[in-house]
Amino acid sequence: MISARNLVKRFGDFTALDDVSIDVPEGRVCAVIGASGSGKSTLLRCINQLEPTESGEVLVDGKRIGWTEGRNGPHRASERDLRLQRADIGMVFQHFNLFPHFSVMQNLIEAPMAVRGLSRAEARERASNLLAEVGLEGREDAFPSELSGGQQQRVAIARALCMEPKVMLFDEPTSALDPELVGEVLRVMERLVKKGMTMMVVTHEMDFARDAADRIVFFDQGKIVESGSPGQVLDSPEHPRTQAFLSRLLRVRT
Numbered sequence: 152m153i154s155a156r157n158l159v160k161r162f163g164d165f166t167a168l169d170d171v172s173i174d175v176p177e178g179r180v181c182a183v184i185g186a187s188g189s190g191k192s193t194l195l196r197c198i199n200q201l202e203p204t205e206s207g208e209v210l211v212d213g214k215r216i217g218w219t220e221g222r223n224g225p226h227r228a229s230e231r232d233l234r235l236q237r238a239d240i241g242m243v244f245q246h247f248n249l250f251p252h253f254s255v256m257q258n259l260i261e262a263p264m265a266v267r268g269l270s271r272a273e274a275r276e277r278a279s280n281l282l283a284e285v286g287l288e289g290r291e292d293a294f295p296s297e298l299s300g301g302q303q304q305r306v307a308i309a310r311a312l313c314m315e316p317k318v319m320l321f322d323e324p325t326s327a328l329d330p331e332l333v334g335e336v337l338r339v340m341e342r343l344v345k346k347g348m349t350m351m352v353v354t355h356e357m358d359f360a361r362d363a364a365d366r367i368v369f370f371d372q373g374k375i376v377e378s379g380s381p382g383q384v385l386d387s388p389e390h391p392r393t394q395a396f397l398s399r400l401l402r403v404r405t
């Protein structure tokens with residue numbers, strides 16, 4: 152469902168993604184782990200083309216993101232086409248990125264109305280159902296500043312789902328949260344996993360990665376250096392950089 156092939160991303164002379172290829176089949180969950188600065192966020196931002204890549208391609212549900220098929224072959228997608236393509240790719244950021252001057256309901260309904268063409272009534276109904284699913288019924292009129300971090304992140308997840316995306320990308324969704332609020336967001340994500348959502352999750356939550364992911368990839372200096380089942384990568388890492396990263400994590404925890 153998500154297929155990134157040979158992605159190369161440079162910031163000036165610095166190579167942030169160095170020929171990265173990754174596939175996430177429909178209904179599967181891929182956890183992306185790695186040290187700070189290794190390129191995990193850049194990968195997600197290149198998948199939905201928030202960042203242009205130097206080379207490589209991304210297909211979501213078989214469609215090449217950032218490109219449109221024309222009569223004379225593929226050409227760069229217009230902003231409008233790109234917005235439509237991105238609507239299939241839900242994104243949840245570390246810092247929630249809600250619109251601060253919009254209520255919870257407005258945060259959810261604006262994009263489905265503008266991009267998917269839903270009527271206000273349709274969008275509100277969809278939003279109400281999703282807010283109930285993330286445990287926030289009754290908070291439609293609240294503003295983001297009136298909510299806890301965990302509640303804001305649950306709104307952000309509901310907002311992404313309101314577009315009925317085909318896949319979801321999560322960029323360290325719990326790392327800006329107080330520890331006691333992490334669980335409520337992970338539980339919402341676990342429910343999505345159970346429903347069969349195709350997901351790519353950048354995370355430092357190893358318990359979540361172990362339980363929810365089908366595959367874990369370990370990133371180091373813009374490359375995937377190890378990839379396998381959670382058991383393989385977390386319990387018997389083969390690459391020395393993965394071993395060092397995991398033993399550092401273990402030392403921090405104990």
Ligand SMILES: Nc1ncnc2c1ncn2[C@@H]1O[C@H](COP(=O)(O)OP(=O)(O)OP(=O)(O)O)[C@@H](O)[C@H]1O
Nearest residue numbers: 162165167185186187188189190191192193194323
């Ligand atoms: N817009 C940018 N301009 C220049 N360099 C950038 C930019 N965005 C990211 N980088 C660099 O690319 C590298 C990868 O960054 P990225 O944010 O993808 O890492 P990460 O693995 O997600 O790290 P973290 O876990 O800290 O979020 C870093 O060295 C970062 O400084």
